[in-house]
Amino acid sequence: MARSDENRPTTRRAEMAEQTRKRILSVALDEFTRSAYANVTVADIAAATGVAKGLVFHHFGSKEGLFLEALRVATAELDASHHSDPQLPSGVRIAQRFRGHLSYLAEHRDLALNLILRGDDAGPAVAQAFQSMRWSGIDWISRLLGLDPDHPSVQLTMNTYVNTADDIATRWLQQTEPFGLDEVTQALLEVLVGSLKAATRLDPELDVADAVASLDAALQQEPTPHRQDTAKATHARATR
Incomplete structure (x- = not known):
């Protein structure tokens, strides 16, 4: 005792x-x-x-260490928004993930612009954390599409894609969301298709036909009523 x-x-x-x-x-x-x-x-x-x-x-x-911990908290919440139904085709699952990602960023606009999307100038440790986050996304998308994320041409073009996707999301938020969630999600899918096709320019033997077909199929899907309502609500909020 x-x-x-x-x-x-x-x-x-x-x-x-x-x-x-x-x-x-x-x-x-x-x-x-x-x-x-x-x-x-x-x-x-x-x-x-x-x-x-x-x-x-x-x-x-340090301030950098504190920022890094804050970033980890924010990204944990962001990761929770990346829901996709494992029973659906890969292209549709990727579209779901993109849409959940954008929806979270739109609902937490200041957090996204100042912390999640634009914090990689906070020091080397934070820059490394950002790169790790991006690589995690590249790995998930590549494997879901049946591609090797370590393949040099996939790695190069997918890394470029993720940087472009971040820039699109940043500008979309900075401009107070002038387009709906569905439109931006489809734009990201189109850019992803272009990135995969670019990878075959680097390595003509790389087969991305099935991956592109899956993404094209997702692009052809009509938004569900819920998705349409959410997109309209987002645009209405942006124009207020």
């Missing part, structure tokens, strides 16, 4: 430290959502949390 009592202060201190860490991270997520990385300071985050600046460094090491 005595040993248990002796451990209680340590346990309470650890719990309080974890609560403080979570508060700092929550405030940082809000700050990085509202402002670009360069415009947020550790002093601002510390003041908003009500702690000493040194305590922020104690828990996260």
Whole structure:
């Protein structure tokens, strides 16, 4: 019993430290959502949390480390929006993932523009995290389409595609979503088809026929009423 009592202060201190860490991270997520990385300071985050600046460094090491943790929280939520029905054809599953991705970004516009899409200038560790995120997406799409993500031409053109897709999403949000979710989703699918065809220019022996056919089939599908309503609601919000 005595040993248990002796451990209680340590346990309470650890719990309080974890609560403080979570508060700092929550405030940082809000700050990085509202402002670009360069415009947020550790002093601002510390003041908003009500702690000493040194305590922020104690828990996260640096502003870059704090941003990286905030990015991980945001991307975990984003990943949860990437739902696709495994029973559906690969092209339709990719369309579902794209649409869920865009829908989340539209619903969290400031978070997307300041953290998810434009945070790769926050330092080497963050840039590496962004590259890892992009590679994860490339790997999922490539394997779903029956392609080898490590194939040099697939790797090159798909990496270019992901960068283009991020740029499309960024400009779409910056322009207050002038097009509906379905239109932008289809545009991303079209760009993906073009990227796969470009890969065959680099390696004529690469067979992307089935992958392109699956994506073309997804492009031919009419939006369901739910999808149409959501797209209209998005456009209406954009024009208000």
